[in-house]
Amino acid sequence: MGSIVISVPADVELALPKHIGEKEEPKLSMFATIVSNLRQLQKRQQDMRKLLHSVKVATALVLVSLLYLLDPLYEQVGDNAMWAIMTVVVIFEFYAGATLSKGLNRGLGTILGGVMGFSAATFAQEVGGMGKGNAIIVGFSVFIFGGAATYSRLVPRIKKRYDYGAMIFILTFNLVVVSGLRAENVLELARERLSTIGMGFAVCIFISLLVFPTWASDELHHSTAHKFQDLADSIEGFLESYFRLDKENLKDDQPSSISRSCKSVLHSKSKDESLANFAKWEPWHGKFGFYYPWNKYLQVGELLRELATMVLSLKGSLQSPRQPSSSLRQSVKEPSEAVGLSLAWSLRELGESLMKMRRCPQENVILPKLKSMRLELSSMVSPVSNFGPLENVEGLAIATFVFLLTEMLEKVEELAKEVEEIGELAGFHSK
Template sequence: MASTVISIPNGDVVALKQKKFQFSFRSFVSLFKEKIQKRSSDDTKKLIHSIKVGIALVLVSLLYLLNPLYKKAGENAMWAIMTVVVVFEFFAGATLSKGINRGIGTILGGSLGCMAAVFAQEVGGVGNVGNAVIVGTSVFIFGAAATHFRMVPSIKKRYDYGVMIFLLTFNLVVVSGLRATGVMELARERLSTIGMGFGVSIFTSLLIFPMWASDEFHYSTASKFENLASAIEGCLEEYFKVVSEKENQPSASFKSCKLVLHSKSKDESLANFARWEPWHGKFGFSHPWDKYQEIGEVLRELAATIISLKGCLQSPRQASSTLRQSIKEPCEAVGSSLAWTLRELGDSIMEMRRCLPKALILPKLQSTRQEIGLVISPSKLATIEGGEGLAISSFVFLLKEMVEKVGELAKEVEELGELAEFPDKMLAGGHYNENSSINLCCT
């Protein structure tokens, strides 16, 4: 078995390895604590939401439990309870969205249904064939039109529930007018009880420990940068391990990348709910949530590129350990630069401060591109025999792709800072110093 002798002129290399080990161990401990705290926070939020739903149901049930309220609401009080059960959601924005959609759909559907029912009674008479023909025609016209509007993407995205409630309410009101009198009074009573249920839901959701979708969307977007930065560091560490180390240690985890890759539907829902929420904290009515979604798209592309490295890590035809060690130093410098940049971008979003990529980050990425170009030259690649050249080229190509994606992220984050009018970060004073950040990242 061949052995490689490495001369160590002084103890700097050993100290550096010990420092890296301590740094990774501390990172593991901090990540573990963060996950425990996050799980505890999520469980607390779920418990608070459950209690809030119970409070809302008790309040709306008073329409049945108290005789004075029951005499005014009557059997229609059931509609208030149904409204709370259907409308109350985890996030305040979701409750507002469903509540407003339900209210508008109920008002429009009930109004048009009453008009159609009264028109049918006046023209065709109660219980006559003409009345049934008019009602059936109106049901067909409004039902087909509402269903067509539900398939329009812009309406389906934000108002699908309201159109569905409109269709349901219209049919209930206009069809009940065939056999019943006093349709207007019936619609008024049901609308009032639905409004009571909506009021109780909004009161409980917004005033008792509100759960804001905007906060969740903001923090989840910022945390993705840290997750991808850790994944890049883990991939590079795994790739440059020697064979004996790989056998004794677990392989790099791509779980965080997969979570980012599959976050599109969640981001769309949170962005939609955030648009409905009132002004609170640092988020106004015109906060650029669309830009958050654009940043999420680039993050998912970056996550897909990182997952592509899985083939380089697990392929039996990967380059030899000696060849990989020859490019270890420049590749680790590139990975450290990418991780530092991602963390800076994530911190700027989390703290809602501009990171000035034109002044600092983009030039650093430009130098990173030049470093990648020097990792393996075409002349050196031509001397590599077999499939090792292709394997090492694939790895370097994926590094280049990650640099390009991080550059796109820097531009998107800068545009977000301009649209949201984030204040500038301090370029001096210790918090945001280029030299100290780079030195910390590379040590």
């Protein structure tokens, strides 16, 4: 059989495969690039939401300002239109749940404060007359109700959801009871102010809930799911760094963006609690109904923060000046990388399950895989001869590294169970 010769132009380069035994250097920059691109996308989306929120607040202010600008409306409400403008400025928040929470708290505090203040003022006039007795009764009522309402603001359960309403109650009660107006004037003033406050509240709720609403529940749901992905990327990046043979470049090549992802998870407690509180005020919308298990999201967030501390401990192992020898690290490389891949895969599966609101096969797939990995690590740690005596610093370092991996496996198992409980309570669909 004759051979066929194909001519190749000189300016065309051929991509030849690498030698079979040659391995590519780990490309840690890939993780940094992915995380950086995701952060830039999230930042642009957040900027657009901030711009949209600003436009919505400005629109609400224009609408309530019509009470001043249009003569027919001004004749009905008069200078009390200022209370509608103040209501918009005070209660219009970024999230719809926060706006609804503040609005209802303000309305409830105003009504209760007005009713109680009017009752106390009427009682003081009937019993104490117009002399010193009136002042004594008014002062006593201010002391009792003001102190009781202030104490209620220190109760954690009340402070979390009704702190603003208690503050408005104190303000309204004192303004009404100390005003010294006659009872009928107090009623008229309360009616006019409540009506204008109601107008401002209605405008805020209409725009916040119906015009491109920003739901705190969506934010909490997506941010919790993204934390799984962030931690999975961090585990892969840190493990890849740990087993690099070039000790001199270990610190320099560690991508700071991965470390920032872990720290953002670690510092998310206050934000998660605020979002969960606002989400409980929001009405039925989209895939979230009433009595959705938001408290479970807080428990998952707490476990994710505990896992983030363990992942950051891996960074401490990387930056330690007393690194184990290359041969000792290579002895645990294969099982450790297998554990790292299992951890990352499990976290991504759990995050995707939460994001898509579908049941995750953790009982049949995730948990058995994690338990088998944990048994393999335990067998590595048990024989002391593998790592040398306890006085050996290198042996202690590598044993600490393996111990952290074992703790991370147990934490991911707890996360799998929590996500499964969320699926049961929230009614996640099956695959």
